[in-house]
Amino acid sequence: MAQLLDGKAVAKILKEEIREEIVQWKEKGIQPKLAVILVGDDPASVVYARSKQKVSESLGMAFELFALPGSTPEADVLAQIEKLNEDQSVHGIMIELPLPKGISKEKIMAAVRPDKDVDGVHPINRGYILSGEEGLFPATPQSCIELLLRSGVQIAGKHTVIVGRGETVGKPLVFLILKHNATVTICHSKTPDLGAFTRQADILIAAVGRAKLIKKDMVKPGAIVVDAGINETPEGICGDVDFEAVQEAADLISPVPGGVGSLTTALIMRNVLKGIVLQGGKL
Numbered sequence: 163m164a165q166l167l168d169g170k171a172v173a174k175i176l177k178e179e180i181r182e183e184i185v186q187w188k189e190k191g192i193q194p195k196l197a198v199i200l201v202g203d204d205p206a207s208v209v210y211a212r213s214k215q216k217v218s219e220s221l222g223m224a225f226e227l228f229a230l231p232g233s234t235p236e237a238d239v240l241a242q243i244e245k246l247n248e249d250q251s252v253h254g255i256m257i258e259l260p261l262p263k264g265i266s267k268e269k270i271m272a273a274v275r276p277d278k279d280v281d282g283v284h285p286i287n288r289g290y291i292l293s294g295e296e297g298l299f300p301a302t303p304q305s306c307i308e309l310l311l312r313s314g315v316q317i318a319g320k321h322t323v324i325v326g327r328g329e330t331v332g333k334p335l336v337f338l339i340l341k342h343n344a345t346v347t348i349c350h351s352k353t354p355d356l357g358a359f360t361r362q363a364d365i366l367i368a369a370v371g372r373a374k375l376i377k378k379d380m381v382k383p384g385a386i387v388v389d390a391g392i393n394e395t396p397e398g399i400c401g402d403v404d405f406e407a408v409q410e411a412a413d414l415i416s417p418v419p420g421g422v423g424s425l426t427t428a429l430i431m432r433n434v435l436k437g438i439v440l441q442g443g444k445l
Contacts, residue, residue: 164409167388167416169305169424172312176428177221183435184222186445195224196254196280196434197246201239201265202232207258214256217427223434226252232262239265240273247275253441254280254434277440280433282334291337296440298433303335305425306367306388307342309416315365315386318343323360325349325376325402326369331390335367356380368402378407387415390422 187194196218200211211227218225228242239261246252255278261267271279276286282300290297310317322344326332336346349359351370357380360366365386368376373393381387391402401418409415416422439445 164412164415167313169421173424173428181221195252197226197252198256199228200258201230202262236265243273253437301426301429302331303338304429305422320364321345322365323347323363324367331369374404376403378411381411384413387412389416389418
């Protein structure tokens with residue numbers, strides 16, 4: 163039976179490191195601050211925003227939520243972003259999705275200053291992922307890598323197969339894990355005979371958004387399996403991996419929940435601290 167890649171345990175360590183760094187910034191006269199813009203009242207978005215507030219405050223980070231009505235014109239949302247871009251006391255800006263109809267997601271995301279874009283979705287930050295320059299990168303791909311490294315997994319030289327090519331996880335993960343010298347294969351919904359590729363993986367990362375897609379016979383014995391999927395089913399939340407079956411074949415496996423998702427909020431907070439450096443701050 164596979165051992166667990168314990169996201170909760172790793173998140174606890176990460177949060178302690180972040181808490182200590184926040185104290186150091188405060189000693190330098192800088193209060194790290196995250197601002198979140200929520201347009202409308204999408205229930206999941208409200209929960210996510212409040213969750214970030216709770217974590218921020220528990221770490222000693224300042225937090226401000228800008229809750230705008232769903233009827234807010236796009237121009238007013240852009241104006242609010244510009245105010246936060248110019249506010250030197252704000253080091254990270256996050257837009258909760260989805261946005262109401264009539265507001266361009268692309269235009270809103272591109273309006274956030276790249277060095278305050280803690281979601282890592284600005285076109286400049288996406289370019290930095292490809293070029294290898296320092297920027298702010300998406301939390302979920304970072305979570306996959308952080309979970310592996312902090313669990314003692316050697317990534318360099320390992321054949322890593324990523325299932326999923328989405329803008330949020332799959333695509334950025336390719337370039338982020340290449341920095342750790344993995345040999346990377348990327349698969350997707352149009353890949354014929356998916357199992358022929360996944361069975362070659364030393365490290366298999368599922369991020370396709372299809373419940374229990376990865377079966378036991380698709381996994382090489384002794385492989386390391388990271389499940390970055392999250393799916394709502396009648397039986398509850400599950401990942402893209404058939405966990406109960408696959409854990410009989412894998413050496414290490416991340417659960418859902420309790421795996422990759424446990425780290426994402428902490429890594430958003432770490433992006434805020436990285437943003438301070440990119441904005442010219444020095445410890």
